[in-house]
Amino acid sequence: MLQTNLHEVESAAGLQKLLEENENVMVCCGRMGPMCIPVYEVMEEIEEEYSQVKFAVMAFDHPEAGVIRNAPECRGFMGLPFTMYYKNGKVVKATSSIQNHKQVTTILNEQFAS
Amino acid sequence: MADVYDMMIVGAGAAGLTAGIYSSRAKLKTLILNEGAVGGQMVLTHEIANYPGVESISGYALANIMKKQARDFGCAIKSNIRIVRYALNDAVKEVELEDGRVFRSRAVILAPGGRPRPLGISGEEKFKGKGISYCATCDGDFFTGKELVVVGGGNSALEEAVSLTKYATKVTIVHQFDHFQAFEHAVREARENPKISFIMESELREIKGADNVERVVIEHLPTGDRTEMATDGVFVFIGYLPNTESVKGLVAMNDRGEIVVDGAMRTSVPGIFAAGDGIVKRYRQVTTAVADGTIAALSAAEFLRN
Ligand SMILES: Cc1cc2nc3c(=O)[nH]c(=O)nc-3n(C[C@H](O)[C@H](O)[C@H](O)COP(=O)(O)OP(=O)(O)OC[C@H]3O[C@@H](n4cnc5c(N)ncnc54)[C@H](O)[C@@H]3O)c2cc1C
Numbered sequence: 001m002l003q004t005n006l007h008e009v010e011s012a013a014g015l016q017k018l019l020e021e022n023e024n025v026m027v028c029c030g031r032m033g034p035m036c037i038p039v040y041e042v043m044e045e046i047e048e049e050y051s052q053v054k055f056a057v058m059a060f061d062h063p064e065a066g067v068i069r070n071a072p073e074c075r076g077f078m079g080l081p082f083t084m085y086y087k088n089g090k091v092v093k094a095t096s097s098i099q100n101h102k103q104v105t106t107i108l109n110e111q112f113a114s
Numbered sequence: 115m116a117d118v119y120d121m122m123i124v125g126a127g128a129a130g131l132t133a134g135i136y137s138s139r140a141k142l143k144t145l146i147l148n149e150g151a152v153g154g155q156m157v158l159t160h161e162i163a164n165y166p167g168v169e170s171i172s173g174y175a176l177a178n179i180m181k182k183q184a185r186d187f188g189c190a191i192k193s194n195i196r197i198v199r200y201a202l203n204d205a206v207k208e209v210e211l212e213d214g215r216v217f218r219s220r221a222v223i224l225a226p227g228g229r230p231r232p233l234g235i236s237g238e239e240k241f242k243g244k245g246i247s248y249c250a251t252c253d254g255d256f257f258t259g260k261e262l263v264v265v266g267g268g269n270s271a272l273e274e275a276v277s278l279t280k281y282a283t284k285v286t287i288v289h290q291f292d293h294f295q296a297f298e299h300a301v302r303e304a305r306e307n308p309k310i311s312f313i314m315e316s317e318l319r320e321i322k323g324a325d326n327v328e329r330v331v332i333e334h335l336p337t338g339d340r341t342e343m344a345t346d347g348v349f350v351f352i353g354y355l356p357n358t359e360s361v362k363g364l365v366a367m368n369d370r371g372e373i374v375v376d377g378a379m380r381t382s383v384p385g386i387f388a389a390g391d392g393i394v395k396r397y398r399q400v401t402t403a404v405a406d407g408t409i410a411a412l413s414a415a416e417f418l419r420n
Contacts, residue, residue, distance in 0.1 A: 003174075033252045034158035037174055038151035045194045076325045078256040078347060079243030097243025097253075100150070101194040 002032060002057050004040045006047070009058045012067040019089040022054035024112040026104075029058040029068040030081025035098040039081055042101045046108075053112050085111050116208065116216040119145045119190075121414055123223045124209075125357075126191055127154025128400045129390025130225035131180040132407030133414075137223075138189035140415050145217060146184070147209065148193040149357075153177025154227045155391070156400060160251050165400055176400070202364050202386055221414040224365070224373060224381070224388040225407060226357035228398070233265065233350055237321030245327025245347040250274040253349075254281045260346035263288055263330055265318055271351035272300040278349065279309040286343070288313045288332060321348060356392040368394050379410035387414045 002008055009015045019025055030036030043055045058065050074082050079097030085107055092111045121137045123130045126148035137144040151157055159173030199210040207222045230248050232238060238246055247253040262282045264275040267289035275285050292314050294301050304310050320331040327347055333340050358371045366374045366382035373388040375381055381388050389406035391398045
């Protein structure tokens, strides 16, 4: 379990359900480490403002997180966290390693403009 | 319309949060403005084992306790903001955020801390998360069975190089000088590790690859000779820079960009105090940041009373 205030996905089926129920989804798959915590914090900070986006986290070491770890969009990724942006169930963007407030919101504004 | 506070604190690391605890506990209306994640460098630290009174704690947990303490005393904290304008010379100080919000107070504590120094070479940004890393504990396991370059020659570089040999088959340390700036035991441990080799008096000039890091260009400084070396990743540990660019010219600094303070943490401008890793000092630790933050808040409170 990750200690964040964000919705935590705990299985591949849970992720699938989230994608079916929400048009725009951002999932940060990481650990409680220095590269991941700042991204969770950005997500917590902007969750209210970006009400059209469902924000979630997933523990990188959870066996079911293979659905993100092994996603084709993450091939070559070598830095935590792996952050996925989905629109209508499809990956529209994926990033590796720490991202700041501006980098995250730039992607959200490009992909999920309301 | 500006929001008015008694005290504004720039930065929510150990120094800023401590200043926030003392200031709000003294019943001063206090606001902390923080550019990144609350906790600053503490959240970069997996384990803090030298904070007195706490045997061992993760930096994230310690930062969260400090944040809660500050909030419980009534301190307002705004994180992930960016200050675009400072007006610090008049009796009432003013800052403006990127989104146009303006805040005023009669005293300000600058606690902007520091950040890892980047290499600043071609390929660094492109390959971040694709072979370039600044955190061995975070990303080491992606390099299992691979070959790595570690850049740096201080304690962090040597200790992290040793820890990366748990995963990598070979670690090459590239360092700009002919000797290390590290404790003897750290140097010995690295030298005795059969997986570690050294390229001294050299610097990385470029990082190359298609999608991921594949090669680095290394310059031997005395001769200027450049060679290419195949590698799967580069870990960078070349020290820290003070986050003081945004207040450059507003308060006195030394030539490294560290804010000059006196024993009461006063800067060159009346009503402006500074604390933590961003000031001129020898030892940068959580304990020293906390001490600076305490002194800065108490001095600022006294300034406000007078
Ligand atoms: C990997 C690592 C391990 C460490 N291990 C230990 C240890 O075991 N024990 C120990 O005692 N110390 C350790 N340290 C050192 C310790 O973490 C620091 O000395 C201390 O946290 C510094 O606190 P600070 O508040 O001065 O600065 P920081 O922690 O750097 O916090 C400054 C804050 O200010 C924000 N900021 C910067 N500029 C602005 C701006 N213009 N506007 C608004 N906000 C701004 C930053 O985003 C940051 O949140 C370690 C450091 C690192 C990097």
